[in-house]
Amino acid sequence: MTGMRRRSELDASPPVHRGMKDTLDKSVFRKTLPVLAARVPSPKAGLFLKSEALRRSIINLPKIRSVVPDPSDSKDTRLVLFRVSENADLPPEAQDFLREQSADILRYNLDLNYDYWTADEILHSVLPEELCEGAPSGFAITGHIAHVNLNDEYLPYKHVIGQVILDKNKAVRTVVNKLNSIDTKFRFFKMELLAGEPDYVVEHHESDCRFIFDFTKVYWNSRLHTEHDRLVQLFKPEDVVADVFAGVGPFAIPAAKKGCAVVANDLNPDSYLYLKKNIELNHVSTVVRAYCEDGREFIKAAVPRALNEPFPPYKNPKENKSRNRHKSSSNVPVPVPAPELPPRKRISHFVMNLPDTAIEFLDAFRGIMSDSANEEGTRDLSGIYDVMPMVHCHCFTRELEPDKAEKDIRARVQHRLGYTFTGSDEVSLHLVRSVAPNKDMYCISFRLPREVAFA
């Protein structure tokens, strides 16, 4: 810069202490910033703050008040803080204003410590310079657990990173690093504790429901929230839903809260345990039945089970309320009650969220409605199943172009069903999310072909 005087800006960045690894020494994060201040009569502080002449000079640091009590203990005066430390650094209009007001100008020390700086700022001052860009101050949160997925180069600093995340986020009690190995059978992540309490049983809220589970023993992914919502919105309150790979209930419980009757299954005994807990916790035990079976057996048993042990009919809570309201006011005619609905014995939807292998379970649908599959082969299901169930099957594909992805998924589904979809079949594909640069997750929804179910 030539000819112009450069105003010295306050440097409120934390002191640099690179290379801290195993423990975070918070005491080294201290800084005293000397700033200029004007001592003003308390009632006049507002006038100073609003003054156009001081607009560019009043302090503007995050979390720092621009008016503070006077350290001289005078009750009648306050200090207005400026963003410079030297009188000469104030712009001329500010100096004129302060002179006109005969303000007393003094130095004031702002003491900053570890609590002042953000997680990002602290990490930037402790990590080696080359790791600062892309420093993992972001994390996903499940209940009280924050989880990061650290790249190898950050591993030597994992405990410091964990401690900073813990300190800077009030809702977090435990910080873990998700390791890259996933349990191949039950899909839960292996994880290591970085900071905080070794308490992995969380209470997580999604879609107005409460879920309790042990994050080290069952599958949970908050990124699937939209997908859970999307399918639940497709269900009608009077539907019966069969959730083949239910986990701890993120489809089953919101569906039940909506009114659906649900049979929910998971082979992982821990998922089953927490599924049952969550059913209780969300007061939906009259409409959700839990099972701990292999998905294939569950699919085969679902149709006869619903038939032999039907669910009570759906009751619209609004109708009940309006009837009660009329009952209590005697002069209003009571509305004619809605006709009693029949018990629910027809499954309307199958949900299959086990994207790695769900397609391989589709052959279990072959013959599920055939004579031999239901009790002693005596019932003709074609009447009850005048409308066939929808199957929502999640899967992965490495084909990233939508047309190719659709072709790949349809081919695998058709092969497993032993059936080729025709133009009149109801089939749709939904891109759920991209899980890796070369891998997308989809949900294929199709109406179960009669030829398959009655095969």
Ligand SMILES: C[S@@+](CC[C@H](N)C(=O)[O-])C[C@H]1O[C@@H](n2cnc3c(N)ncnc32)[C@H](O)[C@@H]1O
């Ligand atoms: C990807 S998770 C989905 C859980 C839940 N539906 C959700 O959306 O979060 C798949 C679930 O399938 C369960 N699972 C794995 N193999 C199974 C099998 N053969 N039969 C039934 N459940 C199985 C796992 O324990 C896991 O909870």
